[in-house]
Amino acid sequence: MLMAQDDPDLTDVVRWVEALRAAYARSLEDGVACWRRAEAAAAGGAVSATALAQAALLALETMGPADSISLGMSACEALRRHGGAGELDRLRAVRATLPARSGLRDWRAEASRAQAVIEARAAGWCTCAAEAACGAGVYGEQWRIESERVDAEQYCVHMVVRCTVCQSEWQVRQDDGYHYPIFAWSRA
Ligand SMILES: [Zn+2]
Incomplete structure (x- = not known):
């Protein structure tokens, strides 16, 4: 597994998302580990929550048919956890463009959930009611x-x-x- 210092800086969102895609191209595990390192960096204060939210947003905006659903769902989760008012307009715009996939459950519901939770956070409310409404x-x-x-x-x-x-x-x-x-x- 790659060490954390091999990841591009999260504030360089373009390079970070390229590295994320390269990790997913190697294996699902490498891709998931890339998100995990980013979460750990945000939790430890090494990068800002906003930087991680912006990187997740770019990953979602550039998502194509070849990308793993895991990439999209993890991007939605990072946005839901860390996103704020500054991400809302772009998230609303990208929601309509996300590629559909066959599956038991439409993964794009996670983008709607992220949007609802960020709207609550931006309004200064606790996010529990939005989470509850999204099941x-x-x-x-x-x-x-x-x-x-x-x-x-x-x-x-x-x-x-x-x-x-x-x-x-x-x-x-x-x-x-x-x-x-x-x-x-x-x-x-
Ligand atoms: Zn609450």
Whole structure:
């Protein structure tokens, strides 16, 4: 695996996105590792969240039919986590141009989710309601599962989940009767 110092600086977005594509061309693992290093750099303060969001935006804008869905979905995730008002216009514009792919679930929903979450952040709101409206999973540091009850007959789990940012409480029904879990959120 390449060392972090082999990546171009994230503020040089064109070169960074080229390196990202080169990593995906080598292997899916190399591509995913490239995102992981960028997330670690942002978490450690080595690069700004805005730099990572801008790089993710360029990756999405230049996405073509040959690109891995992982590249697009990871770009959406980085935007959702780090994007702000400065990325919104370009994200709205690129949403319509993203290549469709066959799959169980339209990956472009992640771009819509990123847009909804950034809109909430730019408005100064907690992002939990936007995440809930988009059927987010209950994974990650934003959520704390306070209770869960398995309904084996209905292939679902009923949870009470708290947003760790604003402390809002949510009822979440995780439906496992499909090929992938579906999360339905309502205010507790
Ligand atoms: Zn919240």
